[in-house]
Amino acid sequence: VARSKALPDLLIVGDSHTAALKAGCDAHGLRAEVLGFSGNLWHAGHVVLHRTHGLWVRGAAMQARLKAVQEALGGGSLLRPDLPVLASVGFHLGRLVPPFGFRKHVSSAAEFEAEDGPLFASSALIADYAEHFRRPHIRLLIRMARQAPVTAVAPPHFYAAPNYRAFYDYLVRAIRGAGVTLYDAREDWGQDGAPLDPQYVAADGVHGNEAYSAKVVGHMLDRGLVRRRGD
Amino acid sequence: MQDRPSSPYASLPPEAYWRTGVADAGLHGLKALWASRWVLPSDARFSTFGSCFAQHISRALVARQIDWVDAEPAPGRCPPEIARRYNYGIFSARTANIYTAAQLLYLARLAVGDVAAEAAEFWEDGGRVYDSLRPAIEPAGFACREEALFSRYSMIRAFRRAIVRPDIFVFTLGLTEGWENADTGQPYPMCPGTVAGRFAAGIHVFRNYRVAEVARDLSAAIEAMRRLNPALRVLLTVSPVPLTATRSGQHVLVATTYSKSALRAVAGELAAADPEVDYFPSYEIIAGAPARAGFFAPNMRSIEAAGVDLVMRHFFAGLDLSGPAAHGQGSAAEDRPESDIEAEMASEDLACEESLLETFNRG
Numbered sequence: 001v002a003r004s005k006a007l008p009d010l011l012i013v014g015d016s017h018t019a020a021l022k023a024g025c026d027a028h029g030l031r032a033e034v035l036g037f038s039g040n041l042w043h044a045g046h047v048v049l050h051r052t053h054g055l056w057v058r059g060a061a062m063q064a065r066l067k068a069v070q071e072a073l074g075g076g077s078l079l080r081p082d083l084p085v086l087a088s089v090g091f092h093l094g095r096l097v098p099p100f101g102f103r104k105h106v107s108s109a110a111e112f113e114a115e116d117g118p119l120f121a122s123s124a125l126i127a128d129y130a131e132h133f134r135r136p137h138i139r140l141l142i143r144m145a146r147q148a149p150v151t152a153v154a155p156p157h158f159y160a161a162p163n164y165r166a167f168y169d170y171l172v173r174a175i176r177g178a179g180v181t182l183y184d185a186r187e188d189w190g191q192d193g194a195p196l197d198p199q200y201v202a203a204d205g206v207h208g209n210e211a212y213s214a215k216v217v218g219h220m221l222d223r224g225l226v227r228r229r230g231d
Numbered sequence: 232m233q234d235r236p237s238s239p240y241a242s243l244p245p246e247a248y249w250r251t252g253v254a255d256a257g258l259h260g261l262k263a264l265w266a267s268r269w270v271l272p273s274d275a276r277f278s279t280f281g282s283c284f285a286q287h288i289s290r291a292l293v294a295r296q297i298d299w300v301d302a303e304p305a306p307g308r309c310p311p312e313i314a315r316r317y318n319y320g321i322f323s324a325r326t327a328n329i330y331t332a333a334q335l336l337y338l339a340r341l342a343v344g345d346v347a348a349e350a351a352e353f354w355e356d357g358g359r360v361y362d363s364l365r366p367a368i369e370p371a372g373f374a375c376r377e378e379a380l381f382s383r384y385s386m387i388r389a390f391r392r393a394i395v396r397p398d399i400f401v402f403t404l405g406l407t408e409g410w411e412n413a414d415t416g417q418p419y420p421m422c423p424g425t426v427a428g429r430f431a432a433g434i435h436v437f438r439n440y441r442v443a444e445v446a447r448d449l450s451a452a453i454e455a456m457r458r459l460n461p462a463l464r465v466l467l468t469v470s471p472v473p474l475t476a477t478r479s480g481q482h483v484l485v486a487t488t489y490s491k492s493a494l495r496a497v498a499g500e501l502a503a504a505d506p507e508v509d510y511f512p513s514y515e516i517i518a519g520a521p522a523r524a525g526f527f528a529p530n531m532r533s534i535e536a537a538g539v540d541l542v543m544r545h546f547f548a549g550l551d552l553s554g555p556a557a558h559g560q561g562s563a564a565e566d567r568p569e570s571d572i573e574a575e576m577a578s579e580d581l582a583c584e585e586s587l588l589e590t591f592n593r594g
Contacts, residue, residue, distance in 0.1 A: 099306075099307040099308040100306045100307060100308070100309075101306070101307065102306070102307025102308070103304050103305075103306060103307055105306040105307075109377065109381050112381055112384065112385065116388070118385075119303055119304075119385045119388070119389065120381040120382050120384065120385035121306060122369055122373055122374070122378055122382055123374050123378060124369055124370070124371060124373070124374065125306070125313070125317055125369070128313050128316070128317075129306060129309060129310075129313060132310050132313060
């Protein structure tokens with residue numbers, strides 16, 4: 001009980017979008033610890049489930065970062081039933097979609113017709129391709145969700161390129177299909193596949209800004225996906 | 232003593248005689264089975280299509296780092312098992328097997344625009360849509376008709392490139408037997424109802440093409456392809472793989488012999504009539520007497536790897552790539568280099584790492 005009292009409202013784990021989620025939590029007065037690693041590490045499978053630590057990562061520097069968060073939580077596993085987790089895990093589209101398009105494969109009819117170069121890729125091919133590379137991440141989310149109340153958070157959708165949308169849509173379906181709760185701001189805000197409104201895009205062009213973060217966490221509060229401890 | 236009149240056989244090389252060319256030489260001593268009639272550029276490009284056996288030629292060309300036109304490659308970093316399941320990298324475009332000359336002619340007409348891509352049927356089955364031109368091209372068909380149509384457009388676009396880009400279009404003739412739509416004349420790669428679709432007697436009609444029909448269709452296909460690439464050279468082969476089944480009413484052995492004989496005759500006819508068509512004797516190497524059927528697997532149909540190796544040894548021995556290079560390195564100049572995209576991804580990673588630093592800020 002003593003440990004629970006010291007616990008933050010949330011643990012945020014995942015890729016670089018964890019920073020925005022943290023900013024959103026701060027904006028709403030939610031106390032959150034963050035364990036963030038580059039999407040590259042997640043893509044490469046360097047972050048894994050661990051019996052003692054909950055999660056584990058390859059590399060001493062990253063492990064030190066993980067242990068610091070563990071310590072801030074009072075020790076023990078990062079994944080526990082009394083600590084809700086927001087997980088920005090499983091998409092990492094920047095490592096998935098560009099290679100798919102190396103040879104000009106496109107998923108949309110309009111893109112195929114616009115030029116002479118592209119080759120058309122079926123939805124089944126995209127699903128199998130994405131599934132191959134993201135199966136370990138979805139399994140990780142499933143296992144995490146067995147140990148802690150996990151909500152996966154889809155990243156902001158920036159790109160007009162239809163391949164991004166095709167992969168994004170597939171992964172949203174796949175993660176939900178695996179029984180993991182997922183918050184999709186694009187769907188919640190009625191974006192209908194359009195890229196994120198520029199007013200919510202950070203200066204680097206690949207993350208949500210403070211307004212975005214605050215809006216995402218606000219909506220998640222409204223929907224009961226996150227809550228302040230004791231509420 | 233009177234001199235014997237000189238005989239035209241007197242000055243023939245050993246391979247012109249059965250004893251020295253075959254019996255004494257033995258299977259692995261066969262020499263000069265084939266010599267390409269063309270001196271090709273050292274960087275000659277090849278496209279390969281046809282029945283199953285043509286796949287071996289694609290693979291052997293790739294293994295020897297000869298420029299095999301892969302006009303419809305798998306997506307970047309596609310796992311090999313997925314690429315295989317979706318029939319990438321087997322032929323120069325995702326046509327799937329082209330068994331008959333009628334099929335090749337239909338595809339050539341699609342490529343030049345004489346037949347509209349929408350004209351060929353699509354089949355719906357169990358909520359999925361199948362392309363009647365290549366019903367097994369995707370492991371579970373397509374999600375909808377539009378998707379199947381755009382995949383067909385993509386194949387036609389790639390098939391066109393596989394005609395325009397190469398120096399040599401290798402085509403392996405497989406069968407004389409096939410099925411057609413009685414109303415539209417569309418040829419099918421296999422009988423409707425076999426993999427997908429529903430067989431309809433009266434509409435789906437069996438054809439066992441006669442020699443003259445195969446010759447007519449093959450000539451017309453080459454003519455159509457030369458509208459896209461007037462310099463196209465065609466290398467014909469005949470698949471030694473026997474028929475799995477025949478609908479001809481004959482014993483399958485007899486039907487196979489007819490089929491292969493007809494195709495072999497047509498290939499010889501076209502090569503004799505057109506200096507830009509040649510014939511490579513893969514059929515003879517596998518099915519001829521010297522091999523004593525030893526290259527057939529126990530099912531007496533599949534070809535063992537040793538047979539394929541021997542075929543390809545003769546292929547490369549007869550190929551003349553001594554001409555000057557013709558293509559340079561510009562074939563993919565219009566493509567954005569993968570290295571550019573890699574660099575972009577790396578810089579994005581850097582940006583992501585930077586943004587993570589802020590999460591340490593407890594201020």
